[in-house]
Amino acid sequence: xxxxxxxxxxxxxxxxxxxxxxxxxxxxxxxxxxxxxxxxxxxxxxxxxxxxxxxxxxxxxxxxxxxxxxxxxxxxxxxxxxxxxxxxxxxxxxxxxxxxxxxxxxxxxxxxxxxxxxxxxxxxxxxxxxxxxxxxxxxxxxxxxxxxxxxxxxxxxxxxxxxxxxxxxxxxxxxxxxxxxxxxxxxxxxxxxxxxxxxxxxxxxxxxxxxxxxxxxxxxxxxxxxxxxxxxxxxxxxxxxxxxxxxxxxxxxxxxxxxxxxxxxxxxxxxxxxxxxxxxxxxxxxxxxxxxxxxxxxxxxx
Amino acid sequence: xxxxxxxxxxxxxxxxxxxxxxxxxxxxxxxxxxxxxxxxxxxxxxxxxxxxxxxxxxxxxxxxxxxxxxxxxxxxxxxxxxxxxxxxxxxxxxxxxxxxxxxxxxxxxxxxxxxxxxxxxxxxxxxxxxxxxxxxxxxxxxxxxxxxxxxxxxxxxxxxxxxxxxxxxxxxxxxxxxxxxxxxxxxxxxxxxxxxxxxxxxxxxxxxxxxxxxxxxxxxxxxxxxxxxxxxxxxxxxxxxxxxxxxxxxxxxxxxxxxxxxxxxxxxxxxxxxxx
Numbered sequence: 091x092x093x094x095x096x097x098x099x100x101x102x103x104x105x106x107x108x109x110x111x112x113x114x115x116x117x118x119x120x121x122x123x124x125x126x127x128x129x130x131x132x133x134x135x136x137x138x139x140x141x142x143x144x145x146x147x148x149x150x151x152x153x154x155x156x157x158x159x160x161x162x163x164x165x166x167x168x169x170x171x172x173x174x175x176x177x178x179x180x181x182x183x184x185x186x187x188x189x190x191x192x193x194x195x196x197x198x199x200x201x202x203x204x205x206x207x208x209x210x211x212x213x214x215x216x217x218x219x220x221x222x223x224x225x226x227x228x229x230x231x232x233x234x235x236x237x238x239x240x241x242x243x244x245x246x247x248x249x250x251x252x253x254x255x256x257x258x259x260x261x262x263x264x265x266x267x268x269x270x271x272x273x274x275x276x277x278x279x280x281x282x283x284x285x286x287x288x289x290x291x292x293x294x295x296x297x298x299x300x301x302x303x304x305x306x307x308x309x310x311x312x313x314x315x316x317x318x319x320x321x322x323x324x325x326x327x328x329x330x331x332x333x334x335x336x337x338x339x340x341x342x343x344x345x346x347x348x349x350x351x352x353x354x355x356x357x358x359x360x361x362x363x364x365x366x367x368x369x370x371x372x373x374x375x376x377x378x379x380x381x382x383x384x385x386x387x388x389x390x391x392x
Numbered sequence: 393x394x395x396x397x398x399x400x401x402x403x404x405x406x407x408x409x410x411x412x413x414x415x416x417x418x419x420x421x422x423x424x425x426x427x428x429x430x431x432x433x434x435x436x437x438x439x440x441x442x443x444x445x446x447x448x449x450x451x452x453x454x455x456x457x458x459x460x461x462x463x464x465x466x467x468x469x470x471x472x473x474x475x476x477x478x479x480x481x482x483x484x485x486x487x488x489x490x491x492x493x494x495x496x497x498x499x500x501x502x503x504x505x506x507x508x509x510x511x512x513x514x515x516x517x518x519x520x521x522x523x524x525x526x527x528x529x530x531x532x533x534x535x536x537x538x539x540x541x542x543x544x545x546x547x548x549x550x551x552x553x554x555x556x557x558x559x560x561x562x563x564x565x566x567x568x569x570x571x572x573x574x575x576x577x578x579x580x581x582x583x584x585x586x587x588x589x590x591x592x593x594x595x596x597x598x599x600x601x602x603x604x605x606x607x608x609x610x611x612x613x614x615x616x617x618x619x620x621x622x623x624x625x626x627x628x629x630x631x632x633x634x635x636x637x638x639x640x641x642x643x644x645x646x647x648x649x650x651x652x653x654x655x656x657x658x659x660x661x662x663x664x665x666x667x668x
Contacts, residue, residue, distance in 0.1 A: 103572040104495035110478075111486035111542050112501075118539040119508055122519035129519065140522060184412060187405045198409050200655065202416050207647045209601035211619035212640040215626075216423045219633055224437040226422060232437075240437075264416065268662040292401065321514050324603045328623060344514055351518050352608060362518050369515045376510075 129362035136358060149363035159364060161338045162346040169255060169322055169342065174315040177259050178308065181266035186300060188267070189274045203268060205261040210324035217257045218244060218329060244329055247339035254325045254340065262318075266311050273307035274300070309383050313376055320372045323348065343368050420644075427451070427637040434633045450638035461639065463614045464621035468643075471536050471617060472599035478541040479595045480588055486542065487550025488576060491557075502551070508544040517608060524609065535609040536617070540599065546591040553587045554580070590661045593654055597647060618643045 130149055132142040153159050184202075188195055205213065219225050221243040228240035243249045277300070285295050301308075326340035332353070334341030343364065351361035421441070426434050428446035433439055454461045489495070490502050520539050524530045529538070557580070565575045581588070606620040613624065622643060625636045651658055 100493070101495050104489055104493040106573065107485045107489035107493060107576070108495070108501070110482045111489075111547065114482070114538070114542045115504070115508070117523065118520055119511065119516065119544075120504070122516045122523065123511065125519040125522070126515050129522075140525070184409075187408055190401070190405055192402060192405050192409070198413060201413050203651070203658070204420060204648065205416060207597065207651055208420075208644050209603065209619050211601070211603045211622050212643045213419075215622065215636050215640055216419050219426075219434075219637075220419060220422070224435050226418075229437055260416070265662070268659070272659075272662060317510075317512055321512055327607070328603075331626075347514065347518075348608075351521075358518060358522075365515050365518060369512050372512055373510075 126362050126366060129359045130366050131363075132359045133356065134359040134362075135356055137355070142359070145359070149360045150367070152360065153364050153367060158338070158341065158346055159343075162334070162341045162343045165251060165339070165341055166320060166322065166343045169251065170316065170319045172255055173259055173262075173319050174312060177262050177266060177315060178311050180259070181263050181311065182270050182301075182304065182308070184263065184267045185270035185274055186296060188271055199268065199271065202264040204264075206265040206268075208261070210261075211328065213257070213261055214325050214328040217253070221253050245336055247335075247337045250329065250336065250339050254322075254329065258319075258322075258325060262315075266315070269311060270304065270307055273304050277303045305383070309380070312379060312383070316375055316379065317372055320368065320375070423637050423640060426633065427641045429634060431632060431634045434637070450634045451642075454635055454639055454642070458635075460613055460616070460621060460624075464616050464618045465642065467533070467615060468600060468618040471533055472596050474533070475537045475540060475599045476592055476596040478537065479543055479546065480592050482542045483546040483591060484550050484581065484584065484588060485576070486547045487552075488554050488580060490547070490551040491554035492562075493572070505544050505547050505551075509548060513604075517604070521608060530609055531611045531615060533615070536599070536602070536605055540605070543591070543595060543598075546595065549591060550584070550587060553584060557583065586657065586660065589654065589657045593650065593657050594661050596650070600643075600647060 128142075131144060131146060133145050133149075135141045135143075188198060220227050222228075223240050223242050227243075228237065231237040232240060241249065243253045281299050281303070282295060285299060290298065321344050322342045323344035326334060326342050326345055327348070330336070330340045330345075332345075332349070334345050334349070347361045347365050347368070349361075350357040350364065425441055425443075425446070427450055428448065429443050430445055430449070433443050433445055486505075490498060490505070516539075521530070524535050524539070529535050561579055561583075562575050565579050570578065601619060602617070603619045606617045610616055610620065613621075616624065618639075622636070622639050625632065625639055
């Protein structure tokens with residue numbers, strides 16, 4: 091008797107702790123996942139009361155033949171494939187240099203962290219000026235006689251995505267560098283001392299000790315890089331005013347989803363289907379990477 | 393020979409880091425200085441970094457002449473502060489329950505939290521829009537605060553923290569007749585101060601810097617956050633770089649200020665990130 095009442099009290103107390111979290115979790119995460127699945131199989135009409143018409147797999151079959159989706163997929167993949175490796179490698183190289191026992195390590199680290207603190211909204215505007223016709227980049231390249239005429243990077247379909255790529259690598263490298271740095275400080279220095287005795291040079295030590303030892307952090311960095319790059323939205327939205335232009339050059343999957351869901355009537359279900367495909371793509375790529383990395387990068391297997 | 397080589401390596405390291413730091417800082421320095429310059433001076437090609445015409449005019453304009461800008465500051469502050477307070481409370485309570493309390497379904501709930509860490513936000517935005525439309529909370533502070541009132545990564549972080557927390561203190565408090573809530577707020581929370589500060593900073597930054605959710609869920613201009621309002625400077629005034637840069641500085645400087653005074657917690661946060 092006493093026992094069961096005590097148990098009851100425990101559960102009531104636990105409920106008070108869990109309830110707020112549980113409510114938000116159910117209403118704004120778990121239910122939406124299933125709701126989104128439901129939306130994907132319907133044509134959703136928002137005018138007046140929300141109405142649903144079941145359309146089967148039509149949203150999905152439309153998506154894989156939709157020219158805008160295919161362009162967006164190509165742009166997104168180009169962005170992922172260029173940004174993830176460069177930002178990860180550059181971050182590790184910088185972290186290694188920073189960790190090589192130099193002075194002012196803290197100063198450098200603190201200065202380099204500033205882009206991580208800044209909103210995409212403010213950063214993109216600053217870069218839009220830097221890349222603009224009479225901005226600092228054109229000034230510099232004209233002064234150095236690399237260019238004869240200024241280039242309007244953000245209005246040129248050939249260069250605009252590269253401008254976004256450069257800007258995002260610039261802004262994410264410091265964060266990953268900081269994550270790497272704390273990982274590097276955990277590597278046993280005895281390994282490097284042993285390598286010194288064997289007469290290994292700097293590069294041998296980096297490839298034979300640093301890279302394999304830091305592999306778990308690399309896993310994390312790459313996974314985080316993949317999920318965020320696949321969802322690129324803010325920068326292309328701001329640069330193109332939401333259009334994905336010029337000539338669809340900045341159209342990413344997230345931007346297409348946004349346009350179909352919120353800028354066009356009657357295509358919210360279709361947008362949900364594309365969002366679902368994007369989510370599945372992120373999961374599949376992450377799984378492939380995880381499988382690949384746990385077997386090969388650490389060299390230990392699991 | 394060895395020391396000479398070492399000295400060269402070290403010099404190369406300093407040169408590399410200095411160049412990279414200049415590349416990183418230059419855009420900020422440029423934007424910071426531009427925020428004090430008149431428009432004509434900013435767009436003149438080949439204009440020097442410093443100018444004799446620097447003044448606070450741009451700031452004066454956005455604070456006193458622009459009808460919306462002060463609203464946006466208040467909105468951003470309110471959303472970020474309330475949102476962060478709710479996160480700290482709910483994430484810590486949730487993490488504590490998962491680490492310490494016994495209730496049916498605890499293991500399942502923990503697994504759900506782990507899975508939810510990996511759910512990309514893209515898939516939640518559309519259904520949440522419809523859910524909030526049904527609740528009638530679109531275009532309000534609630535639309536930005538409620539769906540983000542918890543954060544799975546920090547629930548997990550708090551759980552990991554509380555699980556290593558010594559039980560004895562709580563047990564002796566229990567003997568003194570303190571209830572669970574009393575134990576939590578009087579004993580556990582004060583000991584978890586640094587974890588709480590770490591999550592608080594990153595959650596605050598998330599709210600303050602968020603662009604996509606305000607864009608989707610807020611429609612009235614007087615309810616915009618700073619990040620969203622900043623964009624409307626583009627259309628409102630053409631591309632008036634002088635005001636854009638001053639407004640951008642207003643969004644950046646509070647976080648930099650936090651960073652300077654709470655540097656230690658920022659670094660702990662990055663460390664935890666790497667161990668997740």
